[in-house]
Every structure is written in structure tokens, then in C-alpha cells.
Amino acid sequence: xxxxxxxxxxxxxxxxxxxxxxxxxxxxxxxxxxxxxxxxxxxxxxxxxxxxxxxxxxxxxxxxxxxxxxxxxxxxxxxxxxxxxxxxxxxxxxxxxxxxxxxxxxxxxxxxxxxxxxxxxxxxxxxxxxxxxxxxxxxxxxxxxxxxxxxxxxxxxxxxxxxxxxxxxxxxxxxxxxxxxxxxxxxxxxxxxxxxxxxxxxxxxxxxxxxxxxxxxxxxx
Amino acid sequence: xxxxxxxxxxxxxxxxxxxxxxxxxxxxxxxxxxxxxxxxxxxxxxxxxxxxxxxxxxxxxxxxxxxxxxxxxxxxxxxxxxxxxxxxxxxxxxxxxxxxxxxxxxxxxxxxxxxxxxxxxxxxxxxxxxxxxxxxxxxxxxxxxxxxxxxxxxxxxxxxxxxxxxxxxxxxxxxxxxxxxxxxxxxxxxxxxxxxxxxxxxxxxxx
Numbered sequence: 001x002x003x004x005x006x007x008x009x010x011x012x013x014x015x016x017x018x019x020x021x022x023x024x025x026x027x028x029x030x031x032x033x034x035x036x037x038x039x040x041x042x043x044x045x046x047x048x049x050x051x052x053x054x055x056x057x058x059x060x061x062x063x064x065x066x067x068x069x070x071x072x073x074x075x076x077x078x079x080x081x082x083x084x085x086x087x088x089x090x091x092x093x094x095x096x097x098x099x100x101x102x103x104x105x106x107x108x109x110x111x112x113x114x115x116x117x118x119x120x121x122x123x124x125x126x127x128x129x130x131x132x133x134x135x136x137x138x139x140x141x142x143x144x145x146x147x148x149x150x151x152x153x154x155x156x157x158x159x160x161x162x163x164x165x166x167x168x169x170x171x172x173x174x175x176x177x178x179x180x181x182x183x184x185x186x187x188x189x190x191x192x193x194x195x196x197x198x199x200x201x202x203x204x205x206x207x208x209x210x211x212x213x214x215x216x217x218x219x220x221x
Numbered sequence: 222x223x224x225x226x227x228x229x230x231x232x233x234x235x236x237x238x239x240x241x242x243x244x245x246x247x248x249x250x251x252x253x254x255x256x257x258x259x260x261x262x263x264x265x266x267x268x269x270x271x272x273x274x275x276x277x278x279x280x281x282x283x284x285x286x287x288x289x290x291x292x293x294x295x296x297x298x299x300x301x302x303x304x305x306x307x308x309x310x311x312x313x314x315x316x317x318x319x320x321x322x323x324x325x326x327x328x329x330x331x332x333x334x335x336x337x338x339x340x341x342x343x344x345x346x347x348x349x350x351x352x353x354x355x356x357x358x359x360x361x362x363x364x365x366x367x368x369x370x371x372x373x374x375x376x377x378x379x380x381x382x383x384x385x386x387x388x389x390x391x392x393x394x395x396x397x398x399x400x401x402x403x404x405x406x407x408x409x410x411x412x413x414x415x416x417x418x419x420x421x422x423x424x425x426x427x428x
Binding site for chain 1: 266267268269270271274275278279282303304307308309311312313314315316317318319324325326327328329330333
């Protein structure tokens with residue numbers, strides 16, 4: 001098929017489309033929905049009885065702040081990267097630095113305070129997956145609605161964002177303050193889910209033109 | 222839905238569309254005037270203006286062709302990737318946010334299609350080499366017809382006929398449907414099954 005014919009064919013298929021909302025709007029919508037969902041999940045699971053006193057501990061507060069920052073920066077980056085041509089060094093640097101800061105905080109606390117018992121945290125992993133499922137699904141859907149080109153990166157950031165928010169929710173449920181427990185049963189699942197998101201992004205977010213002979217134009221090349 | 226072309230910016234745009242001047246293909250930004258013209262056209266196209274969309278696609282194809290020609294040697298391949306780029310632009314046209322510069326959006330799609338082309342090309346080359354090596358180890362080529370013909374001959378009648386019409390006689394799906402009395406969907410499905418069968422005959426796994 002000639003390019004000229006393709007242009008005419010595409011032009012005649014140019015039905016009205018609504019431009020997708022700006023990333024900022026999408027981000028606010030996602031945050032509102034996801035925070036609401038996770039708060040509801042924490043309510044259903046039952047928050048830890050010492051939650052008020054936990055907020056008096058700087059390590060807990062810093063962890064909560066870093067998880068919040070990781071959630072926000074990853075979600076924002078995923079939504080920005082879903083639009084062609086909208087990327088900058090901050091889209092990957094801020095989430096990476098926040099994740100690193102969280103690891104460093106946990107590792108430093110572990111080195112300074114000790115506490116090597118990891119305990120069994122299958123329930124924590126289950127909570128992270130359960131609390132993060134719908135936010136992750138929503139973010140994937142929002143990214144898919146745009147035109148993501150870095151599929152794996154957008155998938156990774158989406159899953160990382162949702163699992164960080166879910167991990168924050170789990171911190172309000174799980175009473176175990178042992179740093180090895182947090183490292184093994186909270187941090188690693190967040191990273192693991194992020195990597196799973198990257199793999200999923202490669203298949204779910206793949207933005208490829210359908211074959212020219214197979215639907216878009218109806219005319220083969 | 223067609224709109225009258227009365228706006229000064231639109232007239233300016235129609236002149237620039239006829240210019241046919243390729244921009245600097247190595248830069249990722251269009252000059253601000255051209256960016257604005259194209260942005261207006263795409264914004265109108267998003268509202269369903271067919272004329273504006275056609276003008277936009279023509280301009281975009283000029284820019285994309287120049288971009289691709291700097292990166293891909295063969296003209297045929299450039300046209301092939303250009304067509305894929307245009308389809309991607311069509312599929313992603315809702316992702317352009319009116320009011321934003323258009324250049325980065327357009328070049329990101331061009332770049333993405335180019336990378337995709339090179340990725341596919343690398344994969345194809347590695348498979349072709351494997352196939353050639355496999356053939357070299359089997360019977361000498363002079364003792365049989367072309368691998369394509371012999372694989373085609375092993376297909377069921379219906380699949381063979383559809384693939385022959387599509388690939389040998391170079392007919393379109395619509396024409397093959399008319400020729401065989403099948404529906405267009407049935408032609409596509411039959412061709413797909415035929416391709417898969419041929420891939421298996423060549424020892425290549427399904428896609």
C-alpha cells in the first residue's frame with residue numbers, strides 16, 4: 001500500500017477523540033481513589049492497636065513519609081511516561097532515590113538497633129498484594145489509555161507505586177517493628193511486585209500498530 | 222465533520238503544508254511556527270475534522286520520513302516504518318494534549334517505531350541465519366524448489382490459495398475475499414493459520 005493511500009485512509013478514519021486528561025489530573029484522581037481504597041482495606045483488616053504510639057517513633061514516621069513519596073513519585077512518573085515525548089530525568093531519578101532512601105533508612109536502623117528476627121510475614125505479603133491490587137489495576141488502565149512507549153518502565157513504576165502504597169497500609173496493620181521483618185516481608189515484596197509489574201507491562205502496555213492488513217486500514221500493504 | 226479554513230493560522234498552515242520542506246531531521250523540536258501549525262491541525266483532528274487530519278498526516282509524514290531517512294538506509298524500509306509510524310500516530314492521537322508542543326510528541330512516536338524496527342530486524346536476522354545454517358546441513362538446494370514453494374505446497378488447499386493470492390499475486394484482503402467468496406475476516410484467519418503452519422514447517426515457533 002502506498003503511503004499516500006494510507007494517509008487518506010487514516011484521515012477518513014479520524015473520528016473525534018477526547019484528549020486524555022493531563023497527567024496532573026490523572027494523578028490526583030488516582031491518588032484519591034487509591035488512598036481511599038487502601039484506607040478502606042486497612043479499616044477492614046483492622047489497624048494495629050499501637051498506631052498512635054507508632055507515630056511518635058521517628059523511624060516509623062520517616063518510613064511512612066518515604067513510602068508516601070515513593071507512591072506519589074512512581075505514580076506521577078508512570079502517568080507522565082505514558083504520554084509520548086513527556087519524559088525527563090526526574091521521572092526515573094526521584095522514584096529510584098526514594099526507594100534507595102527507604103532501603104538505607106531500614107538498613108541503618110537495623111545496623112544501629114539490631115533485631116535480626118524476621119518472624120513469619122506471609123500475612124504481610126498477602127496484605128500488600130490485596131491492598132495494592134486495585135490501585136495497580138487502575139494505574140495500568142490509566143497508562144494503557146494513553147500511549148506508553150516504555151512499557152516495562154511504566155509497568156514497573158505503576159506496580160511499584162501501588163505496592164508502596166499497599167506497604168504503607170500494611171505498616172498500619174502489622175505490629176512487627178523488627179527491621180529484618182520489614183526488610184524481608186515488606187521491602188522485598190514491594191521490589192518483587194515492581195519487577196512483576198515490569199514484566200506485565202511488556203505484554204499489557206505494548207503499544208504496537210496493528211498490522212496494516214488487519215484492521216486499521218483494511219487495505220494491505 | 223469538516224470545518225471552514227478561514228482562520229489566519231489555518232491559511233498559514235495550508236501554505237506550509239504545500240511547502241513540503243523537510244525540517245532538520247536531527248533535532249527533536251520543530252520550529253515554533255511549524256509546531257503551532259501542526260498542533261492546531263491535530264487539535265482540530267481530535268475534534269473530527271477530516272481535512273485538518275489529512276493535512277496533519279501529510280505534514281507529519283514529511284517530518285517522519287526525514288527523521289527515518291537519517292536512521293534507516295533502505296528507502297523501502299523507510300516507507301514501511303513510516304507507514305507504521307503513521308498508524309501509531311493515528312492510534313495515539315488522543316494522547317496529544319492540546320496546548321503542549323507537538324514536536325516532542327511526534328518525534329517520540331517516530332523514535333519508538335524506529336527502535337521497534339531495529340529490534341525486529343535483529344530478531345529476523347538471527348532467525349534467518351539459523352534457517353540458512355539448517356538448510357546448509359540438509360539436502361542441497363538444487364534438489365528441490367524454493368523453500369517457500371515447497372512449504373506452500375504442503376499446506377491445505379484453502380490456506381495455500383489464500384496465501385498465494387495475498388503474497389504471490391499481491392492482492393489485498395478485500396480482493397482475495399471477492400476472489401474466493403470468503404469474508405474478509407475468514408481470509409485473515411485462513412492466512413494467519415497458513416502462516417503459522419509455514420512457520421512450523423520452517424521450524425520456527427509460533428509468534
